[in-house]
Amino acid sequence: MIAFLRTQRGRWFVLAGLWVVVIVLGIGGFLQQARESGEPRSTLDTVYLTLQLATLDYSGSSGDMNWRLQVGRFVVPLMAFSTVLITASVVFAGELNRLRIGRSSGHTVVAGLDDVGKRLAIAFADAGERVVVVDPDQSLVSAATSADGRLHGLVGDPTDPGTLARVRVDRARRLVVAGPEDARNVRVASAAASVAAAPTRGRPALRCAAQLTDSELAALMRATDLDAAGGMRLSYFSLHExxxxxxxxxxxxxxxxxxxxxxxxxxxxxxxxxxxxxxxxxxxxxxxxxxxxxxxxxxxxxxxxxxxxxxxxxxxxxxxxxxxxxxxxxxxxxxxxxxxxxxxxxxxxxxxxxxxxxxxxxxxxxxxxxxxxxxxxxxxxxxxxxxxxxxxxxxxxxxxxxxxxxxxxxxxxxxTVESVDGGIREQLAEAVHEDYLAGLPDGGSGTGLQRPWADLGDDERDLSRRRVDGIVGDLAALGCELAPLRRWGVPAVTLSDAEVAQLAEREHRRWYDDRTAAGWTYAETRDDAARTNPLLVAWSDLPQAAREANLDAAGALQPMLARAGYEVVRTVAASS
The missing domain is CATH 3.40.50.720 (NAD(P)-binding Rossmann-like Domain)
Structure with a gap:
């Protein structure tokens, strides 16, 4: 109810209700005044005097001013001023809205306002972002901005560079293209690239995330995530995947x-x-x-x-x-x-x-x-x-x-914001965590880190993000990099035993540095409260069982990446 009263429609309902109250008070007050003064007054005269009161044209009449008339003559000016103010806001709403949008900077633009686009716009607003929505359908823009006053809307075709210029894509932080048609979403991204300004000092490149309903096409197009150049960094996301x-x-x-x-x-x-x-x-x-x-x-x-x-x-x-x-x-x-x-x-x-x-x-x-x-x-x-x-x-x-x-x-x-704003690093971090949950005997439910990714705090997610950073660095040391998965089941890069051992040793070293930086130390027994672990030793001093577990994890790296939609490709030929 409170949210409705804050909308423009709600304010009109409140104002109309107050006018009804004022008119009722005026009619009642004049009828009471006529009875007390003993002067007969027709119904039409009573209505006329009430209209004078409502139009600020009442100059008084015979008889005492009873409490109804006293309330009416002081409330009516406030009501009249409010009516003029709200009317002016309606008349000039479009111009004010365009002025606000034209002065926007560092905001998020959402193009396409079906169910997905509207929800994403609200999700970014909930995250504290300034959001501008654009769609050629005026009813969708009106519905979105009326439902959530934090959204500013513009009616226009987002495939038109002129429309994107009016929502100041050149000064936006990100553009989210969430229409239901893949081809149209790609055209919007192409138009945005022509409008986006080249990154300057203090102003990074525009981050553009375009929805593709075809999961396989989205996976193939993710190669653009790995290489950002020019005034826009383009990525694709699939909600179905x-x-x-x-x-x-x-x-x-x-x-x-x-x-x-x-x-x-x-x-x-x-x-x-x-x-x-x-x-x-x-x-x-x-x-x-x-x-x-x-x-x-x-x-x-x-x-x-x-x-x-x-x-x-x-x-x-x-x-x-x-x-x-x-x-x-x-x-x-x-x-x-x-x-x-x-x-x-x-x-x-x-x-x-x-x-x-x-x-x-x-x-x-x-x-x-x-x-x-x-x-x-x-x-x-x-x-x-x-x-x-x-x-x-x-x-x-x-x-x-x-x-x-x-x-x-x-x-x-x-x-959600994470669905479109995470990029490869966030997607792989989530995949690393899901891989961890899948390997738990209880199916991944419980406390601590044994919870779905959506339930983890940012610090807890950082453990998986640092693991991803380690994977990228480890593969680079082997002359390899990540690429979008083309076909699951087609033979991938074959890593030699020596390369698997190198991956395992590098991951142990990364884990060792990560744990010691967090205050963990070596002890013969593990104690999470005291932050001690018997595996905080050099690779050469690891017990054989722990070393084998690391080697198994390194060998399972490529299947894990495939589950996240990526594969390993060589950029440098492996030495014989």
Whole structure:
């Protein structure tokens, strides 16, 4: 209610209500005055005097001024002034808004105001940034700026360099391109490059992050993250790819005991999820295969396409494909799916179709066919609010409407500052942490660092960031660098035993320096409270078991990078 009253519409409602009160007081006051003075007065005369009071043209009349008239004649001038002020703000709002935008500097520009763009704009405003939004649809701009007074909006085509100049992209800190069309987002980024000013002393290059709904295309385009030049640093992000990693981090799929995962819906999120599942399983069980069931109207064709893009997914899964149109299922399709659920129930199910009512219907269907407690079911919803609340509780209590069914709020988890502003370093740091969680026996839940990335503080995240810095330096020492992953499963760079040993030794040295700088010292037993560790010794003095663990971790570096969407390439030929 308070937020509504702060809006322009809310202020008009308050002002109109106060005018009604003043008019009622005026009519009542004049009627009382007529009775007390004994002078008869018609209804029209009473209304006329009230209008004089309201227009500041009342010069008094016979009879005493009762309390109603006293209140009215002092409040009316304030009301009139407020009305003029609000009216002027409406008339000149556009000009004032353009003036504010024209004077902006160091701000964030968000181009595209569908659900994703609007949420990202609010996320940056929550982070304390000054945000200017731009979209060719006036209704979207008005809705965004009315819903959040911190946002300044401009109606215009962001693919036009003139529009970007009016929102002062040349003086902005960052540009976030969040439209729903990949080709259009690339055109916006291209237009921004022509407007962005060359970086000067004290003013860094414009950071431009453009959304690509195609996860594979986003991975290929990330090479631009590795090399920034000119007046703009361009990067691409995929919300579907990030959502897949976040979903697996929040809802671990593998327990190690007869795992059978099912993915319902093979859209962009579903395909990203299958690749992420395969990479996580390959990390946990290198010589075993997992059971995977895929359900979609075009499951067979999309699985074939996925294996061509990422051949390794076929090597880690025993896959069963069920072609059934979930929106308009046939009797045969439903019977096939029901038979599969009865014959071998899954242990983990992700329902990641875009249609929320359809996702709920599938959750209900699974509840009817799966034995109680047999499977953990995760349902993709746009946000935790809305239809997602139907799965959470009954009547606002603690009892869940569908036990075992959890909501994954897609937009809540992906429309964050970190999703678009982290760059390669932040993405790899998150992947390092997720790799750590995946290797925990309890699936990555608990206290300390055993929590999802989103729940960690900045100091805790710095541990993974420093690990990434170490990886980049270690690879450079081998004459290698990172590049976007092209195809998971295609043979990557083969590191020799000597190179793996060099990586392991360098990582131990980095860890040693990191720990000692934080105040840790050597002792024969580990004590986290006293900050002592028996492994704080030179590489040559490490116990054999600890050295082998470091070598294993170095050998697993490339699979971990692949899970984050990167691979190692050589810039200098390895010596023989």
């Amino acid at each position: 990030r959502a897949a990693r976040s979903l697996l981090s929040e809802h671990p799929p593998f327990t190690g005991v007869d795992d059978h995962v099912m993915v319902i819906g093979l859209g962009r999120l579903g395909r990203s999820l299958v690749v992420a599942l395969g990479q996580q399983w390959a990390h946990l069980h290198r010589h075993r295969r997992a059971a995977l069931t895929l359900v979609d109207a075009h499951a067979d064709g999309r699985w074939a396409e996925l294996t061509r893009r990422h051949p390794a997914v076929a090597d880690v899964f025993d896959t069963e494909v069920v072609d059934v149109d979930l929106a308009h299922p046939s009797a045969a399709g439903v019977e096939t799916l029901a038979g599969l659920l009865a014959e071998r129930p899954p242990t983990w199910v992700a329902i990641v179709v875009d249609d929320e009512p359809l996702a709920l219907a599938n959750a209900v269907f699974l509840q009817q066919w799966l034995p109680p407690g047999q499977a953990r079911v995760v349902v993709r919803m746009g946000s935790a609010a809305g239809l997602g609340t139907l799965l959470e509780s009954v009547g606002g209590g603690t009892a869940r409407a569908f036990p075992g069914v959890s909501v994954f709020p897609f937009l809540d988890r992906t429309c």
